[in-house]
Amino acid sequence: MNKGTLAKISGFANIIRGFVESVEKGAPAAVVARSVYEATGILKEYTSDNTPENISKRDNLLELLKAVDDFTDSSRESGDDRGGMSDFLAEVSLLTDQDTPGEDADCMTLMTIHSAKGLEFDCVFVVGVEENLLPSQMCRSNADIEEERRLMYVAITRARKFCMISYARQRTVNGQSGSVIPSRFISDIDRRFLRMMTGTSPDTPRQRPVRPWDEPGLRPAERKPKAAESRTAQAAPATPPPSQPRTSASDEFGLHIADDLKEGMRIQHPRFSTGTVVRVDTESSDHRVVVDFDNDGQRRTLLLKFAKFQILT
Structure with a gap:
């Protein structure tokens, strides 16, 4: 050597x-x-x-x-x-160690869309169906978009009986949190085959983020609102559109200051579910709140400058 x-x-x-x-x-x-x-x-x-x-x-x-x-x-x-x-x-x-399941084991298989080609399952959950994920942010042409659309088709057709498509309200990427835009591919699906969950819609009017390589052909087609939807919008002009979240409202997940909170308040966290505020700590420069969560009985400390939650009562 x-x-x-x-x-x-x-x-x-x-x-x-x-x-x-x-x-x-x-x-x-x-x-x-x-x-x-x-x-x-x-x-x-x-x-x-x-x-x-x-x-x-x-x-x-x-x-x-x-x-x-x-x-x-x-x-x-x-x-x-x-x-x-x-x-x-x-x-x-x-979190990751698990015994190799047998053929009859009650388990879930986690895989990419590419690795699922040729396979079928009774139930399929397609997650992260969002702009910049599906289709990918790396798509730079209409041909790339069409390839991603074919991937979406592959994912959906893996299901024999049931398929759930989901997207997040917010996502943290590279340490930066931001609102999420549902994939344009959801609105491509015939309404007869969709059963939307409460608070979701394939036609939610949202504004796509501006990207320097955007081409007119890549932008999702704008849909004209139905007559009933137009009348609703005229009847309640004070209600802001979904594309403009009210960050200060208590009925949405958002940041809050210590003055908004007090002991005994009920809040809902997007990950930990509902809980009760037991203490608001303002002694340190980074204000925080201590919460007893109902789901797992755990007491957790949340930094107010980072934690987004919803005030219930």
Whole structure:
């Protein structure tokens, strides 16, 4: 083994040794994760070339970093000392470890649309049917859009008996939260075959985000409102359209300040469901609220500058 190879191996070993020492000293998981990213330059590796593959890998790395940050913040906010990298890995393993199910096992199969080609299931759930996901934000021509439309067809036709199509109200990408626009492909489906859930509509008038590579042919066709819908809009002109969310209203998920809250209030969180406010903490610079949630009986601390929820009473 030549000196150059030995030097590289020695440098790599020193980097790993530094990570181990950081973990043994009890550094938070987020600190360790960021030191790994910085020392290895793994994130920079995928920023020099914006190919679809590199963008996907970069997004995965950022999503992993966000998960570690969330774990560290949650541990710190709840006063839990178990916020190290070993604790994070233990929690992740609990979420992902599962025995290989048999053919008759009561389970769910998670797969991509591409890997589902040729397969069929009694029930299929197609999630994330949103603009910039399906169709992908990488679509740059009508041909790309048509290919994504064929993928949507593949996904739906995997179902023998039941198919549910869903989209999120809000989504966090690369640490940035924003409202979501339902995919144009939903409005392509014949109404006779759709049963919309409460509060959803394939024709919800929303404004698409402006992208520099947008072409007129890529924009979804505008639909004329029905006569009944027009009369409703004229009868209640004070009601803002769905494309302009009322961020300060208490009947929508949004950010709130400490003055909006008090002990005993009932709130609804988009992930943790309903709960009761037990304390509003304004002593620190980052105001937070402590909530007892009904669904799992857990008491959680929410940072008001990040947590979006709905005030019920």
